[in-house]
Amino acid sequence: MIFRKLKKSRINQDQQNEKQQDLLTSDLDQNLQVLRSLYKDCLDVVFRPFLIGGLIKAELIYIEGLSNVLEMDTHVLSPLMRETKGEQSNLTEWVEEKVSVSNVKEARTFADCIEHISIGNPVLLVERESRGLALGLAQWEKRSIEEPTSESVVKGPREGFTEALGVNTSLLRRRLRSPQLKMKSVKIGRYTQTQMVIAYMEGIADKTLIEEVMNRMQRIEIDGILDSGYIEEMMEDFPFSPFPQIMSTERPDTSVASLLEGRVVILVDGSPFALIAPTTLFSFLQSSEDYYQRFVLSSAIRWLRYLFVVLSLLLPSIYVAVLSYHQEMVPTKLILSMAASREAVPFPALVEALIMEITFEALREAGVRLPKQIGAAVSIVGALVIGQAAIQAGLVSAPMVMVVALTGIASFTIPRYNFGASIRLLRFPMILLAGTLGLLGVMLGLLVILTHLCTLRSFGVPYLSPMAPMKEQDMKDVLVRAPWWALNTRPHLTGKYNQYRQEPYQKPDPKKGGETD
Structure with missing residues (x-):
């Protein structure tokens, strides 16, 4: 029937x-x-x-x-x-x-x-x-241009994409006033007929990259597209990887910067998030504000960000491993203090860490889903009240609460939400490995993650590029952010590319005045 x-x-x-x-x-x-x-x-x-x-x-x-x-x-x-x-x-x-x-x-x-x-x-x-x-007399209600909520900056543009495709293309065109900015239209969705725009810079983006993006989009056959997340999930090279292989952004300036580097930007009608491909691991750890501040400060903040990304992934697992198997690594006074705080806790360190991490993630999710007026208050008050009550009830120890709180703060330093979610997801298997195998399990988990990262590709570009494979010329914008007068070349993504982005020898020198070498 x-x-x-x-x-x-x-x-x-x-x-x-x-x-x-x-x-x-x-x-x-x-x-x-x-x-x-x-x-x-x-x-x-x-x-x-x-x-x-x-x-x-x-x-x-x-x-x-x-x-x-x-x-x-x-x-x-x-x-x-x-x-x-x-x-x-x-x-x-x-x-x-x-x-x-x-x-x-x-x-x-x-x-x-x-x-x-x-x-x-x-x-x-x-x-x-x-x-x-x-x-051409279309007219419908649309949201005005506002500051992006997921990528806020202290110094930089305040404009963000909206759900109107025409507004988003105009935001790109207003910043890139060259006719070399090309936009191709594609429609996907049997019922929604959602219009999408593939933007790229002619003469900078590789033609094979543009063809590959077009081919992957034209292979999609689905009833409807409601957001750019549909396209992101159906165009990835490794769909079962926990790491995102296409970057999404609400910021037009980030999209324009990616276009000038030879990447492709995909705009979807009805979505305020643009997709950028190809991308690398280090792109998810860079903020647009890094390029609007002085390079010394930007480099220092970038190093701080890298440190806290590592802490966000490894701090709970290292704590569990040391407390369960490697107590000799901890100074005597500190281990005695930790033992005294855990004296009334009935659970092992592994169960204690899992309870606190799951509770913290639940509070974070509740704060996001609740209305803005009460979301922040509930998450902060809930964390304080639950943490203090759990310590007084003897369910968890004070050091564990501090470790989980530091881990949560570290995860907030990641500029891209989807990459931060991947780190949060990997934190749980790392805790399980630490609770069963100690530091050996932590090292085993790190090796598995690094091996997986080395095999990942984003539209043919190695995920760890330019560090693996090493490209010394592109390292100016990875561990540190070199000054603008030293960023003469674009990153090498795929195939032939327009190498030089500016004239050399532009370092400021008051002695030379307006002369150049």
Whole structure:
């Protein structure tokens, strides 16, 4: 019975798709009959009949709430209903001349009509004409440009992407005013028909990289795309890896910087997150603010960030391993103090660490999901109250609470949320290895992670590049951030590339004045 229903549904869908691919005819009533059948039970779809010059039948089809009705009345209906047609042979061309709309496109099939109507462009059908006119009068509510919440900076631009694709492309175009910025459009989603834009810099990005991105996107066949996360998950080289292989960002400046390095930026209609490919491990540990501050401060903060990433992954596991198997590594006074604090705790260090880590992750998730007005208060108060109550009840020790708190703070220093989530996920198997094998288990886990990182690729680019394989020329922006006058070359990603990004010998020298070597 179920298979019969599925087969019948599939047959109806195929018939509907075939109907959409049919060409428009010169019979207006027949065209309207097909469109009305396709939009059956669609309350928001409006069919507005009128007469051109009081003689010729026409129909304007649009979706209420997606089209600018005021502009439609002023620049379409009013001039056409008042004008009288002369001796022009082509009625559609005459109508196109009379309509004072800048963006007018032809629609020759029912699929074209549906596409334009769905994005808010009204379609005008005229009697005895086998083609319609799609009028660029789309208008819908959209969020204004705001500061990105997930990538806040102290010094730098405050603009962030929105859910409107046109706004996002304009933010890129406003920063990159060169015609070498190319944008290709792709539509994915059987029902959503989500429009996507692949942006790249011609002459900088490798052509094979652009072709590979296009091929991977065109292979996607799915009912709908609601966010860029769908595309990210379906384009990765290693889908079962815990590490992200495509970087997402809300910041236009980060996207433009990636374009100038030869990467590809993917914008998805309805999503405020742009995807950047290819990417490397070190890209996830770099903040856009690193390039807006003086290089000495940026390099120091970057080293601090690297240190806390290591602590976020290893601190709980090292604590469990040392406390369970390697007490001789701890100074005598410190181990006596830790033993005294754990005297009333009934659980071993492994169970204690797992309890505290799971509780901390639950509090973090609760703080994210709760309304903003109470989310931060609940997470902070909850951590303080639960931690203090757990210590007084003898369920956990004070050193363990401190270790978990330091680990949580360390995880907050990671600039990219998805990479930080990967580190948080790997923390649990590392704790289990430390609780069963001690420091040997920690080293074993690190070797497995490093081996996996060495095998990862992001669109053919090694994940640990430029450190493995070593590229000395690209190391200027990895462990430290070299000054801008020393960053003469772009990172080498794949294939041929435009190597030089600026003229050499631009180091400031007051003695030379405006002269250069």
